[in-house]
Amino acid sequence: MTDFFKGLSQVKYEGPESRNPLAFRHYNKDEVIAGKRMEDHVRPAIAYWHTFAQEGGDPFGGRTFDRPWFDKGMDGAKLKTEVAFEFFDLIDVPFFAFHDVDVAPEGETLAESNKNLRIIGDLIAANMQKSGKKLLWGTANLFSNRRYMAGAATNPDPEVFAYAAGQVKAVLELTNELGGENYVLWGGREGYETLLNTKIGQEQDQMARFLTLVIEHAEKIGFKGQILIEPKPQEPSKHQYDYDVATVFGFLQKYGLEKKVKCNIEVGHAFLAGHSFEHELAVASSLGMLGSVDANRNDLQSGWDTDHFPNNAGEMALAFYYIIKQGGLGKGGFNFDAKVRRQSLDPADLLHGHILGLDTLARGLKGAAALIADGEFDKLLDERYAGWNQKGAAAMLKGERSLEEIAAWVHAENINPQPRSGRQEYLENLVNRFV
Known part of the structure; x- marks a missing residue:
């Protein structure tokens, strides 16, 4: 045990009248709603990156957090793993999700990076076996390193494409070994800044080839999970090829991949695309593409993806309406792609944020189930x-x-x-x- 969360105990459901700030007021994982336990409807997951890797920075300022695992290499990564599983137990959710560089430091070469990932992967596996926690999805970070400034799959340099392929191979294989139920491809820089130096058709052909390679390798290694694309418009690239669900579906259909891939839909990304969350869910469900979701919200006064914790129960009720109508999320779930604010320095703040998110989802789920049961809508x-x-x-x-x-x-x-x-x-x- 570490002492990072010293003095904090597991969050329990205490009901709407509770005044305990470290208790659930609406999220009761064992409560049966519309024939299923609440936890089985929501299938909540903790995002490794925002919860343990983010430093509190924003577009105008750097690190404000001082976590004891920062800048400590592999020793820090091991400590971070132990703290992460302590948090999963404290907040009492069944799943988590990660990028490769969230859990293990990137090396000087791909071989070194993959070695680091394998070492931490074994530590994660041991903690999963001990705790019973499960992996909702894994993914590779193909956007932060400067090599990916012009994209990964869509990069004009074939060596960058190849490097990204090697990176994804390692993460996909680890995800499979850990029993991950999904593998997500988020094309953070799969787009372009200007047409002056871009061949759109060439780049989309590359993106389709990359995705096909991932699908083929997943089948080869016996991966039983879903392959997901996470739509996102504009940010960070000016013109993203995965702008929204409809755009992703058109792309997949063009290359004959629409039966192989589904979407992981995020509230904040839907908003940046000029849509509502429920719009993207409804479109995805109508196309048979709704695989999983990221729960968060944007600051309506900011023009970027701010990843606040969800707090709009009405919005979530409409979201759950479409999810319940399609029979649930299957292998997907609600990943909390949300982060505490840069002034929220205390370990307890991580609990407060996730309590807010889970209570909001619980209220939305109950509202949607009641709306459907009423029948008038x-x-x-x-x-x-x-x-x-x-x-x-x-x-x-x-x-x-x-x-x-x-x-x-x-x-x-x-x-x-x-x-x-x-x-x-x-x-x-x-x-x-x-x-």
Whole structure:
């Protein structure tokens, strides 16, 4: 045991009336909601990078945190691993997620980096066996090192492509050995700054080849998890190839990969793309692409991805509506891709942030389940589209009537439709009853 969280005990559910700041008020992992335990709906995971690797910096200032494992090489990485599993137990969640460089320091060569990763990977495996914690997903950091300034898979230099491939191979294999349920590809710099030095078609062909290599290797090593792409617009590259769910689906469909890959959707990324979180979930679900999610929020006054902990239960209720409707997240879950603020220096602040996030998700889940059980919301949606169940309309949708036949039908029946209210305000009030 380390003394980083000295004096802190495991967070427990105490109910809505609790005044204990280190207790859950709404997240009761064993409470059954819509036929499943709350924990099984949410499948929460701790993000290794924000919780243990981030230094408190922002675009205008550097490190504010002083963690005892910072700048300590492999010894620091080992200490960080022990602290991480202590935290997983304190906050009492079943999963975690990591990038390779979050858990092990990068070496001078790929071989050295992979050796470091393997050593820490063995330590993680031992802690997983002892604690019962599981890996939601692993991923490789293909964006921080300066070699990736022009992208990884989409880099104009084939040696960078090859280096990234070697890096992903090692992380994918470790993820598989650790029983990871997903492997995520976040194209942090898979995009471009200016067309003056970019061949878009070439770069997208490279990206598709890279993804295909990952899929093939996953199958070769017997990886049973999902391969996920995490959409993100603009930041950091001006034009990202994985802008949003619809863009990712179009890319996958072009290269025949849409049956092999799903999406990991983040609240903050959806917002930066000009969408709502529930929009991206609804689109992904409709396309069979909803695999997993990252839970956070952005500061609405800032123009970048600020990764605050979620605190909007209404937003989460609409998110869970689509998740429950599709039967849950399967092998996916809610990864807390969220970080404490740069002035939140104390170890307890890490607990407070995750308590807030889990309580918010719990309220959203309960609201969505109650909304669905009530039935009026779905009934109103069905009524709005009920006309499409009529014989003539159904024939149009099935392609059984030509344009001429449809026009003739309008004239024969003297069809003259009048607008009907979309009842948006009524529906907003209806949702509000349950959150």
